Amino acid sequence: MKIAMINGSPKPVKSNSALMLKTLDPLISTGNELTYYNINKRPLTIEQYCELCRMDTLIIAFPLYVDGIPSHLFRMLVALEEFMRVEREQEIYVYTIINNGFFEGRQNHIALEIMRNWCTRCGLHFGQGLGQGAGEMMGFLEKVPLGQGPLKNLGKAMESLAHNIHSRSMDESMLFSPNFPRFAWRFSATHSFWNATAKKNGLKKKDMLKRL
Template identity: 75%
Template sequence: MRIAMINGSPKLGKSNSGMMLKALEPLINAEHEVLHYNMNKKPLTDEQYIELCHMDTLIIAFPLYFDAIPSHLLRMLTTLEGYMKAERKKEIYVYSIVNNGFYEGKQTYIALEIIKNWCIRSGLHFGQGIGQGAGEMMGFIEKVPLGKGPLKNLGKAMESLAQNIHTHDSDESLLFSPNFPRFAWRFAATHSFWHAKAKRNGLKKKDIIKKL
């Protein structure tokens, strides 16, 4: 099976989407051929679009933007839809991984529905999606083993996703929060992320909440 892993993050460096694809890859049977595509560098070429039309499986990972898909990824999918209608010769299954900054993974529901509808328009099969809440935690806990501690829910979801990818099965999407108390997540996000980021940019705490 030829599998395309599509990183839809706009970040040029390390991204949560990239980390989640990296965590999934070892769970996919080694007999499969995995190719990587990054939307954060330059637009896909005609050859790459055609190549995607000859894959068996597409895995699309991206961060939530205003409850939807990042604009650059949406443009790419719109273009790919045309190629699929003209070039596709076999059944292709699509799986998706979405992360968002909100604590609740259910916030990714609309974005996964958009991917489902895109699959229908493109003549593809939507297999399953997973939606991870508190995605910005990923960079701080990347050394935690998948399936352990705050990544327990993510580990279970990844195992389900990997199994369905391997067998080309479909299943209900899994939307979840990290195994980490919401109040602790909020405290850590405020003091370790927002306040620290403000300080690096020459701002003070009061500047963040200042009314314009």
């Protein structure tokens, strides 16, 4: 089976979307041909659009942007829709992995519906979507085994997704948060991420609280 792994993050390196695809890779690589597409570096070529139309499965990972899809990914999907109408010859299944900065994974539900509607317009099968909350934690948890500790929910979701990809099945989307107390996540995000990032950029805590 030919599978396209599409990274829809605008980050050129170290994106959570790339990490999600990397996590899924060993669960679906056996017996399948995986091809990676990183659309944040340069626009897809006509040849690459045609390649996507001949895939059996598209897996699209991206971060949530204002409850929707990043603009560069949206442009790519609009262009791909036109190619699908002309070039597609077989049934294609689409699976989506979304991460967002809010703690609650349910914040991703609108973006999942956008992807489902896009599949309908293109005549594609929307297989399943995953919505991970507190996505910015992922970069700090690379050494935690999938399915354990804070990644317990993600492990279950990835296993479900991998099973459906292998069997080309459709299933209910899964929206979830990490297995980590919300108050601890908020404390860590404030002191270890936001304040540290501000200091790195020459700002003080009081600067972040100023009203423009």
